[in-house]
Amino acid sequence: MALTATYGHAQADPHHLGRAVEHLGPAPKRIVTAYGFWVFLLSDIVMFSCFFAAYAVLVGQTADGPKGSEIFEQRNVAIETVCLLLSSFTCGMASIAADVRNRFWFYLGMAVTCVLGLAFLTIEFREFADLVSRGYGPSRSAFLTAFFSLVGCHGLHVTAGVLWLLTMIAQVFAKGFRADILRRMMCFALFWHALDIIWVAVFSVVYLLGGAP
Amino acid sequence: MLGKLDWSAIPFDQPIPLVAGGVVLVGIFAVLAWVVVKGHLPYLWHEWITSVDHKRIGVMYMLLASVMLLRGGSDAIMMRIQQAVSYQSQGYLPPEHYNQIFSAHGTIMIFFVAMPFVIGMMNLVVPLQLGVRDVAFPTLNSVGFWLTATGALLVNLSLVIGEFARTGWLAFPPLSELTYSPGVGVDYYAWSLQISGVGTLVAGINLVTTVLKLRTRGMSYLHMPMFCWTTLASNLLIVAAFPILTATLAMLLLDRYLGFHFFTNEAGGNMMMFMNLIWAWGHPEVYILVLPAFGIFSEVVSTFSGKPLFGYRSMVLATMAICVISFMVWLHHFFTMGAGPDVNAIFGIASMIIAVPTGVKIYNWLFTMYGGRIRFATPMLWSVGFMVTFIIGGLTGVLVAVPPADFMLHNSMFLVAHFHNVIIGGVLFGVFAGFEYWFPKAFGFRLDERWGKAAFWFTFTGFYITFMPLYIAGMLGMTRRLQHYDVAAWRPWMFWAAIGMAVLTIGVICQVMQLVVSIRNREQLRDRTGDPWDGRSLEWATSSPPPVFNFAFYPDVRGEDAYWAQKLHAKQQQFEHEEVEYQDIEMPRNSPTGFVCAFFASFMGFALIWHIWWMVILGGLGAFATFVVFAWRDHDEYIIPAVEVAAIDRSNLEERRNLVSMAGAV
Numbered sequence: 001m002a003l004t005a006t007y008g009h010a011q012a013d014p015h016h017l018g019r020a021v022e023h024l025g026p027a028p029k030r031i032v033t034a035y036g037f038w039v040f041l042l043s044d045i046v047m048f049s050c051f052f053a054a055y056a057v058l059v060g061q062t063a064d065g066p067k068g069s070e071i072f073e074q075r076n077v078a079i080e081t082v083c084l085l086l087s088s089f090t091c092g093m094a095s096i097a098a099d100v101r102n103r104f105w106f107y108l109g110m111a112v113t114c115v116l117g118l119a120f121l122t123i124e125f126r127e128f129a130d131l132v133s134r135g136y137g138p139s140r141s142a143f144l145t146a147f148f149s150l151v152g153c154h155g156l157h158v159t160a161g162v163l164w165l166l167t168m169i170a171q172v173f174a175k176g177f178r179a180d181i182l183r184r185m186m187c188f189a190l191f192w193h194a195l196d197i198i199w200v201a202v203f204s205v206v207y208l209l210g211g212a213p
Numbered sequence: 214m215l216g217k218l219d220w221s222a223i224p225f226d227q228p229i230p231l232v233a234g235g236v237v238l239v240g241i242f243a244v245l246a247w248v249v250v251k252g253h254l255p256y257l258w259h260e261w262i263t264s265v266d267h268k269r270i271g272v273m274y275m276l277l278a279s280v281m282l283l284r285g286g287s288d289a290i291m292m293r294i295q296q297a298v299s300y301q302s303q304g305y306l307p308p309e310h311y312n313q314i315f316s317a318h319g320t321i322m323i324f325f326v327a328m329p330f331v332i333g334m335m336n337l338v339v340p341l342q343l344g345v346r347d348v349a350f351p352t353l354n355s356v357g358f359w360l361t362a363t364g365a366l367l368v369n370l371s372l373v374i375g376e377f378a379r380t381g382w383l384a385f386p387p388l389s390e391l392t393y394s395p396g397v398g399v400d401y402y403a404w405s406l407q408i409s410g411v412g413t414l415v416a417g418i419n420l421v422t423t424v425l426k427l428r429t430r431g432m433s434y435l436h437m438p439m440f441c442w443t444t445l446a447s448n449l450l451i452v453a454a455f456p457i458l459t460a461t462l463a464m465l466l467l468d469r470y471l472g473f474h475f476f477t478n479e480a481g482g483n484m485m486m487f488m489n490l491i492w493a494w495g496h497p498e499v500y501i502l503v504l505p506a507f508g509i510f511s512e513v514v515s516t517f518s519g520k521p522l523f524g525y526r527s528m529v530l531a532t533m534a535i536c537v538i539s540f541m542v543w544l545h546h547f548f549t550m551g552a553g554p555d556v557n558a559i560f561g562i563a564s565m566i567i568a569v570p571t572g573v574k575i576y577n578w579l580f581t582m583y584g585g586r587i588r589f590a591t592p593m594l595w596s597v598g599f600m601v602t603f604i605i606g607g608l609t610g611v612l613v614a615v616p617p618a619d620f621m622l623h624n625s626m627f628l629v630a631h632f633h634n635v636i637i638g639g640v641l642f643g644v645f646a647g648f649e650y651w652f653p654k655a656f657g658f659r660l661d662e663r664w665g666k667a668a669f670w671f672t673f674t675g676f677y678i679t680f681m682p683l684y685i686a687g688m689l690g691m692t693r694r695l696q697h698y699d700v701a702a703w704r705p706w707m708f709w710a711a712i713g714m715a716v717l718t719i720g721v722i723c724q725v726m727q728l729v730v731s732i733r734n735r736e737q738l739r740d741r742t743g744d745p746w747d748g749r750s751l752e753w754a755t756s757s758p759p760p761v762f763n764f765a766f767y768p769d770v771r772g773e774d775a776y777w778a779q780k781l782h783a784k785q786q787q788f789e790h791e792e793v794e795y796q797d798i799e800m801p802r803n804s805p806t807g808f809v810c811a812f813f814a815s816f817m818g819f820a821l822i823w824h825i826w827w828m829v830i831l832g833g834l835g836a837f838a839t840f841v842v843f844a845w846r847d848h849d850e851y852i853i854p855a856v857e858v859a860a861i862d863r864s865n866l867e868e869r870r871n872l873v874s875m876a877g878a879v
Contacts, residue, residue: 023428023432025429025430026345026429026767032422035425036349036422036426039422039452042452042453043417043452043455044456046453046457047456047459047460050457050460050461050464050490054486054490057483057486058481058483061474063474063479063480063481138472138473139471139472139473141480141481142475142477142480145467145475145480145482148473149473149475167840167841167844171844171845174845175847184844
């Protein structure tokens with residue numbers, strides 16, 4: 001019987017690599033958590049890609065309203081981008097501080113990340129408020145609908161990230177660098193960096209391409 | 214204060230929903246009262262509602278699905294009766310009520326019957342088959358289940374408070390836009406799917422991580438049972454497809470709530486974008502449902518033929534091929550909307566290609582049976598019934614994948630017959646097979662075979678009498694969703710379909726009777742071996758029902774059909790068992806997080822549907838508070854001491870050895 005044949009061999013080295021490549025059993029918690037969170041991030045990126053697709057479909061549908069090049073302010077966007085990219089750096093510093101259990105640098109890194117995130121949100125909010133006050137709100141045209149939704153969706157994610165960040169500071173403050181809290185910190189960092197990557201796409205597709213006259 | 218909600222929301226003038234709703238409410242209160250009076254509430258709370266045990270959560274998923282199957286089934290009965298009597302007459306249902314019924318039937322059957330059934334099955338079985346103690350994220354698992362329950366609750370609320378969508382199960386715009394559907398029906402639809410969709414995504418992430426990262430020693434990818442493979446494929450699809458549904462429904466909701474223009478007729482909106490997005494989710498969804506069923510059939514056919522699965526590797530390849538190709542065919546759902554011959558041809562060919570890996574699977578099952586010692590127990594009956602039925606459904610599927618044919622058959626009863634053919638013949642037969650097969654594992658006693666066989670035969674024949682006439686009616690030009698009609702040629706077929714529905718209903722009754730009879734005779738049906746079917750994979754290596762930690766040790770796997778190999782090995786060793794040292798086991802603590810989340814989600818969903826904004830804010834704050842409280846827990850695990858593990862495991866082994874020696878004596 002085929003079964004008895006395969007049993008016993010254990011197939012420790014099926015590809016003759018010269019070393020055993022047997023599966024060793026369940027992965028440690030740190031790996032499992034980070035892996036699951038990566039899968040979540042991928043699904044989140046799929047969701048963003050729908051809004052990107054909608055933007056691509058609707059970008060020309062201005063319904064006699066303004067085009068992108070007429071409403072985007074490159075200077076604002078540049079400042080926003082710098083804020084967010086810098087915040088990714090400071091978030092990385094906070095992660096390292098957490099890894100070496102240094103509270104001072106952890107708090108400092110997280111605080112700067114928080115301030116930069118809030119600065120980003122403030123600039124974005126002002127841009128939105130300004131557009132709405134000029135009558136260029138999301139219900140003006142399908143193009144503006146797609147623009148507000150895509151950029152706003154990213155903004156909502158940053159808001160959620162800031163809330164999470166504050167919870168993380170509070171957790172480290174109350175409980176210290178426990179293993180489960182370090183795992184959460186790792187997930188938070190992944191989330192924050194992913195937002196950065198998505199912003200790079202938003203920045204390129206919406207503001208750079210759309211900003212061209 | 215209460216937004217759009219007032220007394221006019223309750224349909225006092227419509228007896229059917231009001232009476233149905235009243236009966237359901239009385240039923241719910243009776244059950245609740247019984248639970249409270251009998252003092253079962255603490256037990257329910259500690260052992261089930263707050264449980265994070267994957268087996269319990271799996272059972273609760275399937276319980277939810279069964280209840281909703283009755284609800285969706287009643288809708289189906291009402292529709293079949295309506296179409297049987299509405300030749301040159303209005304029938305007994307007013308049009309707007311009929312439209313709600315077919316929308317609710319589709320929505321419920323896909324999202325709240327088929328999905329919870331397959332997710333429940335995967336939850337229950339996959340960690341056992343992988344030889345591990347739980348899923349990757351146990352508490353999240355509970356959250357996922359309870360959010361699904363919230364969605365189901367909201368759909369059922371629409372029966373008595375307000376109305377449900379009249380737009381069909383996918384709420385195509387512009388019909389579903391505020392201009393044409395000003396009521397709360399579409400909002401009920403969208404919010405319940407949004408909330409349960411989050412639950413599904415969570416379950417998907419959980420199971421993908423479980424299969425990829427939690428496998429026992431030696432369980433390499435090509436040693437996994439087939440059901441684990443199809444679970445992996447199905448959950449990869451969930452993770453990739455459900456965010457599309459979330460985004461699409463979010464866009465529709467933005468259109469409806471804030472006057473956005475994604476899919477409107479005005480200001481440049483594009484409703485064809487909705488078709489593309491919704492089917493980019495919707496087509497993979499079909500395979501999310503049917504792949505786990507394929508896995509169940511693989512397990513059942515191999516076990517009841519007493520042979521390893523034929524062509525295991527080609528089976529894996531076919532599964533993953535279906536997983537990938539299912540994302541490349543979505544446009545065949547709207548061939549008739551003018552995409553042009555080139556696009557239609559490409560998507561038509563891609564759609565037909567899926568038949569190839571599916572055919573590979575069918576042949577593999579047949580070859581597994583060939584030369585085997587086949588036992589026709591109930592799960593095997595469902596599997597063979599599936600093979601016959603699914604081939605018919607697959608062939609009509611290839612037919613509608615041909616664009617010119619689709620131009621004739623699009624939106625006809627032929628299509629209705631086709632997708633019921635594959636969903637009932639594939640998914641529902643699959644979960645019934647799995648239900649019969651794994652029930653002893655979950656509860657420790659087998660199901661009554663006679664009632665099970667009766668249920669199979671009535672459902673099987675009922676299915677054919679119901680849906681074969683619909684193919685013919687479709688060929689005769691009958692379109693779907695007709696409230697009444699004037700063509701005499703369709704009438705007999707509608708009549709036969711109604712008869713078939715009656716036979717199907719008898720099948721359902723047999724299914725219920727089977728449960729009742731089996732529970733009553735549970736002592737005679739008790740499964741003491743943990744392995745009632747002479748199974749092949751690891752779930753049969755532990756006792757039935759399994760202890761909370763599943764396995765005292767992580768089993769050591771050396772090949773496919775791990776438990777079969779263990780049994781052979783044990784026989785060769787004359788059952789000599791070396792004494793082992795037991796260790797403490799760490800298990801996740803129960804947590805009410807899932808239930809509390811769903812509580813707030815229900816209020817928030819209801820408030821959003823009725824525009825009760827203060828309640829929305831309150832619900833949101835509650836959800837955030839739950840998150841923080843959960844994050845603040847200090848002890849999320851508890852220890853089962855080695856002594857206790859040893860006691861449980863030794864008594865199981867003892868039981869098993871006694872049975873084996875008794876069998877040896879005979």
